[in-house]
Amino acid sequence: MANMLPRCPVCGKPMKVIQLRCDDDGVTVSGYFDAPAFAYLDEEDTKFIMMFLRTKGNLKEMERLTGIGYFALRGRLDKVLEKMGLTPIESDSEESESGDVFKLLKEKKITVEEAISLLKKQRRGEEDGRTSE
Incomplete structure (x- = not known):
């Protein structure tokens, strides 16, 4: 299997895979495919x-x-x-990450869905803190 070239050798930006082909039967699929993190x-x-x-x-x-x-x-x-574009999951980082959700999102270290999830967790934690006081 040939190595993928995920970044442009000229500008360094991520490249897109636009075609997949089966050598056995000649079937070709065209489209835009993201390269896997690996x-x-x-x-x-x-x-x-x-x-x-x-x-x-x-x-x-x-x-x-x-x-x-x-x-x-x-x-x-x-x-x-x-x-690979991954951020470590650390046991006590949830609180600090949720404070920096927008920064992480802007830096593309998390997806929009992950940002929403973190904000919901943060909000639940704040609500739980208020009800117990």
Whole structure:
């Protein structure tokens, strides 16, 4: 399978896939298709993610296997998440993220649906706080 080219080599903006073809029967489908998040990763990043999955997300185990320090691995994971356009889900980040919903939306780190969900959660939390006072 050929590697996808998700960014324009001239301007660096995301490219769109406009045609899919089956080599077995010649069927072609045309349209606009978004490249999957994994298409933004180079071979080295893909190997990193494969090891991450094989260790079930255990960075300490990856540290043991690779000899690369834990914090270097975390930094690498953060860079891979950024390349994929993903934001980490952190246990106590919900409150801080909901305060920055519009910033996250503007930076395209979350979708409109995720922004609405965060705002609803924030509103419910505020309403729960008022009723218990």
